[in-house]
Amino acid sequence: MVSALACLLIVSCREGKYTPTPYPTYTPLPTYTPYPSPIVSLTIVDDFFQDSAIVVVKGTKVVWVNAGENVHSATYQQDGEQWDTGLLMPGQSGVHVFNKTGNYFYFCKVHEYMIGSIRVLQ
Ligand SMILES: [Cu+2]
16 A cells, blocks of 8 residues: 555656645544334234234333224233233333343233233343
């Protein structure tokens, strides 16, 4: 690179055309903003969870949207741990952020045959 540049300078000088150009200035780096945690949206219909088995990474925010005409929930109760979107009216949505790895088997409080699972990886 250096020798190629030197060669170029010599050639340019010999031809009397060389005019030094100022070094380019770098654009400053953008301010660092952490990438937002991923958000996954899941649809609930009458009467099942669409995409009922998913895998996400830790920190993912899962949003359940009730696209049905019945009332539903996404509820988890296991090993003394629990989370719950509460009862979701048609059109409503509920959220849970998964900050712990593990396998979460959840259900609908209104229709206990409605089940889904979320595997949370590191
Ligand atoms: Cu339900």
